[in-house]
Amino acid sequence: MINYKKFTLENGLRVLVHEDKSTPLIAMNILYDVGSRDEDQKMTGLAHLFEHLMFGGSLNIPDYDTPLQLVGGENNAFTSNDITNYYLTIPSENIETGFWLESDRMLQLDFSQKNLDTQRNVVTEEFNQRYVNQPYGDVTLKLRPLAYKVHPYRWPTIGMDIEHIKDIDLEQVKRFFFSHYAPNNAILALTGNIGYDLAFKLSRKWFGPIEKKVILSRNLPVEPQQTEARTLTIERDVPSTALYKVWHVCSRNSKDFYTLDLITDLLAGGESGRLYTKLVREKKLFSEINAYLTADIDPGLIILQGKLMKGIDIQYADESVNEVINDLQREKIIKVEMEKVKNKFEASTVFSNTSILNKAANLSFCELLGNPGLINNEIDLYRRVSHRMVIETLEKYFIPTNCSTINYISTRHEK
Amino acid sequence: MMNKLQRKQPPVYPVEKVVIPEAKSFRLKNATPVFMIEAGTEDIMRIEFVFRAGQVKEYMPLLASTCNMMLSEGSQNYSSEELNRLLDYYGVFLNQTSEKDCAGIVLFFLNKHIEKVLELSREIMFRPVFPETELNSLMKKRLSWYLVNREKVQNLAMDQFFESLFGKNHPYGYQIREQDFENITPSLLSDFHTKYYTPKNMAVIISGKIHGRTAELLNSHIGNISSNENSKETSVNLIKEEKLKKVHINKSGTVQNAIRIGSATINKRHPDYPGLKVLDSILGGYFSSRLMKNIREEKGYTYGISSSLSSLDLAGYKVISTEVGQKNCLKAIDEIYKEIKLLQNVAVNKEEMAVVRNYMSGEMVRMFDGPFALAESFRSAWEFGLDNSYYYRLAEKIKSIDPDEIIELARTYYNIDDLYEITVGTV
Numbered sequence: 001m002i003n004y005k006k007f008t009l010e011n012g013l014r015v016l017v018h019e020d021k022s023t024p025l026i027a028m029n030i031l032y033d034v035g036s037r038d039e040d041q042k043m044t045g046l047a048h049l050f051e052h053l054m055f056g057g058s059l060n061i062p063d064y065d066t067p068l069q070l071v072g073g074e075n076n077a078f079t080s081n082d083i084t085n086y087y088l089t090i091p092s093e094n095i096e097t098g099f100w101l102e103s104d105r106m107l108q109l110d111f112s113q114k115n116l117d118t119q120r121n122v123v124t125e126e127f128n129q130r131y132v133n134q135p136y137g138d139v140t141l142k143l144r145p146l147a148y149k150v151h152p153y154r155w156p157t158i159g160m161d162i163e164h165i166k167d168i169d170l171e172q173v174k175r176f177f178f179s180h181y182a183p184n185n186a187i188l189a190l191t192g193n194i195g196y197d198l199a200f201k202l203s204r205k206w207f208g209p210i211e212k213k214v215i216l217s218r219n220l221p222v223e224p225q226q227t228e229a230r231t232l233t234i235e236r237d238v239p240s241t242a243l244y245k246v247w248h249v250c251s252r253n254s255k256d257f258y259t260l261d262l263i264t265d266l267l268a269g270g271e272s273g274r275l276y277t278k279l280v281r282e283k284k285l286f287s288e289i290n291a292y293l294t295a296d297i298d299p300g301l302i303i304l305q306g307k308l309m310k311g312i313d314i315q316y317a318d319e320s321v322n323e324v325i326n327d328l329q330r331e332k333i334i335k336v337e338m339e340k341v342k343n344k345f346e347a348s349t350v351f352s353n354t355s356i357l358n359k360a361a362n363l364s365f366c367e368l369l370g371n372p373g374l375i376n377n378e379i380d381l382y383r384r385v386s387h388r389m390v391i392e393t394l395e396k397y398f399i400p401t402n403c404s405t406i407n408y409i410s411t412r413h414e415k
Numbered sequence: 416m417m418n419k420l421q422r423k424q425p426p427v428y429p430v431e432k433v434v435i436p437e438a439k440s441f442r443l444k445n446a447t448p449v450f451m452i453e454a455g456t457e458d459i460m461r462i463e464f465v466f467r468a469g470q471v472k473e474y475m476p477l478l479a480s481t482c483n484m485m486l487s488e489g490s491q492n493y494s495s496e497e498l499n500r501l502l503d504y505y506g507v508f509l510n511q512t513s514e515k516d517c518a519g520i521v522l523f524f525l526n527k528h529i530e531k532v533l534e535l536s537r538e539i540m541f542r543p544v545f546p547e548t549e550l551n552s553l554m555k556k557r558l559s560w561y562l563v564n565r566e567k568v569q570n571l572a573m574d575q576f577f578e579s580l581f582g583k584n585h586p587y588g589y590q591i592r593e594q595d596f597e598n599i600t601p602s603l604l605s606d607f608h609t610k611y612y613t614p615k616n617m618a619v620i621i622s623g624k625i626h627g628r629t630a631e632l633l634n635s636h637i638g639n640i641s642s643n644e645n646s647k648e649t650s651v652n653l654i655k656e657e658k659l660k661k662v663h664i665n666k667s668g669t670v671q672n673a674i675r676i677g678s679a680t681i682n683k684r685h686p687d688y689p690g691l692k693v694l695d696s697i698l699g700g701y702f703s704s705r706l707m708k709n710i711r712e713e714k715g716y717t718y719g720i721s722s723s724l725s726s727l728d729l730a731g732y733k734v735i736s737t738e739v740g741q742k743n744c745l746k747a748i749d750e751i752y753k754e755i756k757l758l759q760n761v762a763v764n765k766e767e768m769a770v771v772r773n774y775m776s777g778e779m780v781r782m783f784d785g786p787f788a789l790a791e792s793f794r795s796a797w798e799f800g801l802d803n804s805y806y807y808r809l810a811e812k813i814k815s816i817d818p819d820e821i822i823e824l825a826r827t828y829y830n831i832d833d834l835y836e837i838t839v840g841t842v
Contacts, residue, residue: 022785024780025780025781061422071428071430072780074702074774100424118713121714122715122717126718133670134567270499284552307559343503347525351459354455354785
């Protein structure tokens with residue numbers, strides 16, 4: 001059980017506090033309710049580039065990292081389709097430095113042309129490192145636009161085209177900051193060796209004076225229902241052929257979410273998952289296979305990916321994947337199998353919540369979903385999934401016309 | 416209303432002295448040492464069974480890692496599928512680890528399942544049967560992972576780096592080739608297992624909110640396993656570094672080159688090691704390091720650059736790693752050497768010393784925060800026959816090292832002529 005208290009400052013900043021005296025550290029997580037789905041389609045990649053700029057100095061602090069390291073702290077950040085999330089851990093006696101740093105960059109960034117130019121290069125190298133210079137690296141860039149036709153989830157966080165960030169200028173950066181980075185668009189979570197009173201006092205002191213801003217309203221196009229199976233074939237000089245399949249599913253807040261999560265675990269939860277057992281162990285079609293649920297705030301995806309063993313026909317591999325899923329619909333799922341994935345979910349939730357950093361990130365995200373208490377209910381929600389719910393949910397989402405497939409074909413000659 | 420807030424850095428407090436809980440140690444009936452570290456708030460445990468059964472013991476490539484991976488592929492009483500299903504059913508996370516010196520298994524679980532966990536651990540560690548079918552399919556899978564990994568410039572560079580440092584004939588150094596995947600047989604695995612997965616080669620490291628019956632249950636499940644006294648260790652070749660200091664591997668179609676610069680050096684047992692850790696941090700061990708500030712934050716040549724200092728049983732090594740755009744590759748290499756020379760000739764100023772000292776002191780707090788981190792830190796000292804006094808020495812050195820000592824260390828350990836320089840990519 002994770003006990004927490006919540007308060008909201010007058011400027012709209014929501015603060016959540018969970019005290020854990022077993023650690024000498026404090027984790028501080030700031031979630032901004034802005035992600036790559038909020039970008040203009042001609043300027044994709046801006047939210048992520050912006051995350052980099054957040055480390056280049058703010059109104060009163062020329063360099064973010066050095067003062068944090070000077071008090072023994074460490075930090076990082078990530079950007080997703082939905083959110084931009086900044087986090088740090090710091091020995092508790094120096095927590096006020098964390099407040100000083102984070103509030104200053106919420107107040108106002110130091111918009112420097114030099115920093116923009118450098119980080120544009122850094123992000124271009126990041127793009128090259130992750131998406132170009134890796135075998136199979138470009139698949140993310142292809143998969144999203146195949147599945148989504150109108151919703152901004154059709155581009156990845158790095159941007160749909162790296163040229164976009166090359167054209168971004170300082171004015172656009174400023175506009176982005178002033179329309180998204182504000183106390184009334186953020187959630188602060190503090191976990192670890194900090195009591196509620198101190199957290200409240202320091203939050204008011206450092207974040208209290210920051211003014212509310214008018215946040216750009218979010219009017220995202222709704223992705224129309226997919227009505228035909230989509231297939232894209234790509235040929236590349238890679239060692240083995242790979243298969244990627246995605247199905248449109250529900251949003252993170254939908255009642256189907258935990259059922260889908262459980263289905264994904266039945267299929268791909270570790271080495272005893274059905275896909276691994278049937279297709280890697282028994283039929284030896286794949287060298288690896290995995291599936292996961294994107295926990296997106298707008299309707300997301302189940303993404304399945306597998307690398308084929310040499311000499312296996314991709315059509316046959318694809319049919320075999322569908323067969324494993326259909327079997328789940330037809331066969332009686334044995335009780336122990338349901339119990340198994342539920343036990344595993346419980347254990348992994350307990351483990352994940354031993355880290356103050358995870359607790360801070362989870363609390364912030366649950367608050368964004370409108371229900372911080374969710375952090376303590378997830379095991380229960382997952383346990384309540386019944387066999388009938390699994391069948392109904394499979395029937396609802398796992399239909400061929402809701403699926404997009406990439407056949408990623410190796411052009412390398414086999415020996 | 417409040418007075419207008421002065422947005423100045425709040426007072427900086429020195430990071431409190433690191434306090435490391437001592438492990439409680441005892442021996443099982445068969446003399447296996449056990450270390451228990453009580454920590455955490457949840458009813459969970461981490462048990463690590465570690466054996467001196469890493470790559471350094473193998474007499475052919477892939478033997479140690481395959482033996483380790485095959486442990487869960489079938490035992491006397493359970494098939495591979497049953498083992499995996501049971502572990503999942505009880506919500507157990509099993510990591511099989513095979514490194515250069517040690518190998519073993521680590522299990523994370525809810526305390527209530529301790530008996531089942533120990534029963535399955537015994538099967539996995541001491542009763543594997545190495546079935547041929549499972550071995551064949553594992554080797555096919557591994558070959559296909561290998562082929563993908565060898566497409567990545569960073570892997571090609573690191574593999575070559577180890578070969579250059581430790582030689583083509585030593586397990587620390589040799590590179591895996593495609594044909595190596597055909598040579599492993601069940602009887603080779605069984606022989607390696609009999610020699611090295613024995614209680615006398617082993618230690619148990621336990622952390623978490625430790626179950627009251629842990630010692631008793633360990634004894635009943637593991638304490639009666641005996642070591643095979645007849646088996647002899649096989650001797651391996653000596654470390655012999657390659658002569659060629661600069662190696663370029665051409666890989667066409669790449670947009671970034673991988674760079675690895677470094678050399679073999681002292682390991683944790685050497686008195687200079689803590690000081691070298693500080694030097695390594697200044698050079699490339701954290702976000703505000705010299706290399707990051709210059710090559711990423713100032714010039715934007717790369718998404719990331721770092722240096723690291725690592726310990727092995729027979730040697731240590733330090734390595735600077737980065738991937739950079741082709742056109743900046745030579746410029747990046749020049750900058751790396753420039754930064755090393757600077758550390759050899761110019762004293763680090765007080766401000767930078769304060770940042771690195773405090774950052775590293777914070778890192779030390781993180782290294783001992785929570786049951787999992789504690790166990791990992793314990794293990795990485797224990798492996799070298801060291802105890803917590805190593806960490807106290809490190810903490811002391813972080814506080815006391817002066818700029819002259821940094822120069823001295825940079826001159827002694829970063830002689831540029833001794834460094835290997837590996838690049839992979841398109842010229």
